[in-house]
Amino acid sequence: MPNPKIGTIKCPIIGDVAEVRKDKNDKLYYVGLAGIISPKSAAGQARLKELATFDEKPITTDISETEPEHEPNATAKNWVDELLGGWGGPDD
Secondary structure, eight states: OOOOOOEEEEOTTTOOEEEEEEOTTSOEEEEETTEEEOOOSHHHHHHHHHHOEETTOOOOSOGGGSOOOOOOOTTSOOHHHHHHTTTTSOOO
């Protein structure tokens, strides 16, 4: 049996209205057409609380204005690249 719905949120991925639920560890997550989205970080939990609508209050925050969090990718410089100075990389 799924956890009970405690609120709603407009999904930033697809734009549908997703159900907000709470897991056994009291972490918020939402379920919509994009699947189960479960932010684990404190910042993610805080943002979900900020954007979600609880007790059927209308959604007032436009989530399209929020910037997504970006993680460094393989092309970003890191300390190993700086240490090796490009050693072993592609030949130019």
